Amino acid sequence: MGLTSNKVLLLSVLFAVLLFIGTVWLWPRLAKRNWRAVGGRVGLLLATQLALFVSIGLSANQAFGFYASWADLFGQETDQGVVVDHAKGGAPAGPLRVVDTRRVDGGGSGMPRFGGQIQKIAVIGRTTDIATPAYVYLPPEYFDPQNRTRTFPAAVVLTGYPGTAEALVNKLHYPSTARTLAKNGRMQPMILVMMRPTVAPPRDTECVDIPHGPQTESFFAKDLPEAVTAHYRVNKKPGGWGIIGDSTGGYCALKLAMHHPEVYGAGAGLSAYYKAPSDPTTGDLFHGNKKLRNEADLHWFLKNRSAPATSLLVTSSKAGESNYKPTLKFIELAKSTHRTRISSIILESGGHNFNTWRREIPPTLEWVSERLTAR
Structure with missing residues (x-):
């Protein structure tokens, strides 16, 4: 799927939403004060924010046409x-x-x-x-x-x-x-x-x-x-x-x-x-x-x-x-x-x-x- 594909944008938004729901659902289980619980909280927060930024970036790229393809984005044309x-x-x-x-x-x-x-x-x-x-x-x-x-x-x-x-x-x-x-x-x-x-x-x-x-x-x-x-x-x-x-x-x-x-x-x-x-x-x-x-x-x-x-x-x-x-x-x-x-x-x-x-x-x-x- 191409960088400007609507499917890619939809999947990124869906993934961000699922991560948000998962974070809310799992947060009580990760409320402990041990390194695994802290690592889990940090990982969920970072993953959710990353998914959100990717969704926003893909949306902005579709609106303003900065890059036409993955190769264009990574300088590999x-x-x-x-x-x-x-x-x-x-x-x-x-x-x-x-x-x-x-x-x-x-x-x-x-x-x-x-x-x-x-x-x-x-x-x-x-x-x-x-x-x-x-x-x-x-x-x-x-x-x-x-x-x-x-x-x-x-x-x-x-x-x-x-x-x-x-x-x-x-x-x-x-x-x-x-x-x-x-x-x-x-x-x-x-x-x-x-x-x-x-x-x-x-x-x-x-x-x-x-x-x-x-x-x-x-x-x-x-x-x-x-x-x-x-x-x-x-x-x-x-x-x-x-x-x-x-x-x-x-x-x-x-x-x-x-x-x-x-x-x-x-x-x-x-x-x-x-x-x-x-x-x-x-x-x-x-x-x-x-x-x-x-x-x-x-x-x-x-x-x-x-x-x-x-x-x-x-x-x-x-x-x-x-x-x-x-x-x-x-x-x-x-x-x-x-x-x-x-x-x-x-x-x-x-x-x-x-x-x-x-x-x-x-x-x-x-x-x-x-x-x-x-x-």
């Missing part, structure tokens, strides 16, 4: 290899392979033409050799025979760290939200490429080209758009791509749009921070390179580099988010450039969690859609 198919005659078919397909929640009959489709893909970077899974949402219009020559705008959607790509589909509901908004005329049909920014797990690379390490920024700025446009009918011209993310993914989204406006015409950071951290999950990202460190600081970048011609959206809340004051500073810096277009969503209250982001996702998708072109 082996899903790194990607098979690259080849066309007849030995020509490479491209660095993207569709692994599985599924319907969009609430998609009616399940036919892609009416409900859209979610494809699980495996991508390998042509220049970076970074291999990672992702999910692609294709809107119903993509499968309409009348649109067989039409290209669509695309947006990369990134989780936080550690995060799971599945959470973007199952918890944050990006595909079903995009389909509903397009159906109601509030946004144009758009392809979504949903994934983790953690493309070299378990390390948190913060979308940085690490000296002598994973070239994560290059993967998102060059390899990923190339692979997707080679496989899907996506607008290849500037202004056809956007990028969205929450938390770590939000920082990545803003940075990639600022560093590569020729690729990403719009970038939205939900609860983003503005400077790459240095902690045990990141390791040494810059290897003493002050230039790389400075350019990864988005406040520094706006003050010291030529303002990027792109559109940025930032979100925060007055109560519940630690990035509120840095977000206000970022807005003022962007406004002073007169070239970078800045927008914001500021809630009265909202924590750094899925519930807050679900409130921000619909207007964010509308905002991105308004700034991207289909051709």
Whole structure:
């Protein structure tokens, strides 16, 4: 049974309840003052508390999507290899392979033409050799025979760290939200490429080209758009791509749009921070390179580099988010450039969690859609 299985959660809760009942039942028998009775009481209390913590942890993981599997939880992921198919005659078919397909929640009959489709893909970077899974949402219009020559705008959607790509589909509901908004005329049909920014797990690379390490920024700025446009009918011209993310993914989204406006015409950071951290999950990202460190600081970048011609959206809340004051500073810096277009969503209250982001996702998708072109 998987880490996110409802059966696992139910069994953990049942085990905790049975231990609690057993502790109450056996406590009178363990009331003696000998070492066996004391050891029994200590053992029952520790076991009950451990079972309770496991149940709470499993429940929180299901709600927020921190880890997708037991291997992910214990840092033992082996899903790194990607098979690259080849066309007849030995020509490479491209660095993207569709692994599985599924319907969009609430998609009616399940036919892609009416409900859209979610494809699980495996991508390998042509220049970076970074291999990672992702999910692609294709809107119903993509499968309409009348649109067989039409290209669509695309947006990369990134989780936080550690995060799971599945959470973007199952918890944050990006595909079903995009389909509903397009159906109601509030946004144009758009392809979504949903994934983790953690493309070299378990390390948190913060979308940085690490000296002598994973070239994560290059993967998102060059390899990923190339692979997707080679496989899907996506607008290849500037202004056809956007990028969205929450938390770590939000920082990545803003940075990639600022560093590569020729690729990403719009970038939205939900609860983003503005400077790459240095902690045990990141390791040494810059290897003493002050230039790389400075350019990864988005406040520094706006003050010291030529303002990027792109559109940025930032979100925060007055109560519940630690990035509120840095977000206000970022807005003022962007406004002073007169070239970078800045927008914001500021809630009265909202924590750094899925519930807050679900409130921000619909207007964010509308905002991105308004700034991207289909051709």
